[in-house]
Amino acid sequence: EPEVTQTPSHQVTQMGQEVILRCVPISNHLYFYWYRQILGQKVEFLVSFYNNEISEKSEIFDDQFSVERPDGSNFTLKIRSTKLEDSAMYFCASSEEAPYSGNTIYFGEGSWLTVV
Amino acid sequence: KQEVTQIPAALSVPEGENLVLNCSFTDSAIYNLQWFRQDPGKGLTSLLLIQSSQREQTSGRLNASLDKSSGRSTLYIAASQPGDSATYLCALKNLMDSNYQLIWGAGTKLIIKP
Numbered sequence: 001e002p003e004v005t006q007t008p009s010h011q012v013t014q015m016g017q018e019v020i021l022r023c024v025p026i027s028n029h030l031y032f033y034w035y036r037q038i039l040g041q042k043v044e045f046l047v048s049f050y051n052n053e054i055s056e057k058s059e060i061f062d063d064q065f066s067v068e069r070p071d072g073s074n075f076t077l078k079i080r081s082t083k084l085e086d087s088a089m090y091f092c093a094s095s096e097e098a099p100y101s102g103n104t105i106y107f108g109e110g111s112w113l114t115v116v
Numbered sequence: 117k118q119e120v121t122q123i124p125a126a127l128s129v130p131e132g133e134n135l136v137l138n139c140s141f142t143d144s145a146i147y148n149l150q151w152f153r154q155d156p157g158k159g160l161t162s163l164l165l166i167q168s169s170q171r172e173q174t175s176g177r178l179n180a181s182l183d184k185s186s187g188r189s190t191l192y193i194a195a196s197q198p199g200d201s202a203t204y205l206c207a208l209k210n211l212m213d214s215n216y217q218l219i220w221g222a223g224t225k226l227i228i229k230p
Contacts, residue, residue: 004159006159031216033216033217035218041222042220042221042222042223043160043205043207043218043220044220045216045217045218045219048216048217055216056216056217058217091159091160093160098216104150104162104165105150105162105218106162107152107159107160107161107162108159109158109159110157110158110159112157
């Protein structure tokens, strides 16, 4: 069964460093997302991406964050100048159609980011 | 503002029991609601998706229901097994505001005792 893959599974970085989290969405999917889950808290939406541009972003997704689809398969989340509070599990997801169409969203296994 | 609540936060039952997990929401204007399973340190696996026009969906031993008027969805697990132990989250798509994001509950951690 097709799946969303994420790398790295776990990354430890020093405060102030830049981090790039990578994702390979399911190949025929057109909508891509990043969510995060701080330990013990709810899953939070960060950003959605469609047709090579951001379609929606939350208040969390400030200038520190950026997303890119550098080629036909990868989808990346860059966090500049990481802070302690950026420590979380970051989930990439993809869907064939937009969520309001009722299409299932498929999630990757996540990338644990620990900022020290 | 839409709020999604899952009670209880944790549930422990003996193997073989049928059980119900609850998800409530404050605004009934939703497109759909989805149930996910999360194993410790792992990703989110979609279990069932219910459209706003539907009352229930079934997959194997799982049955999810939706009652928009009461702002409630339930996930019924029949004949529970130790392998069902995980955190179960519900997430919904609002009708009005955001086009893309899902709004999540905090989850119910389920432990099935052998």
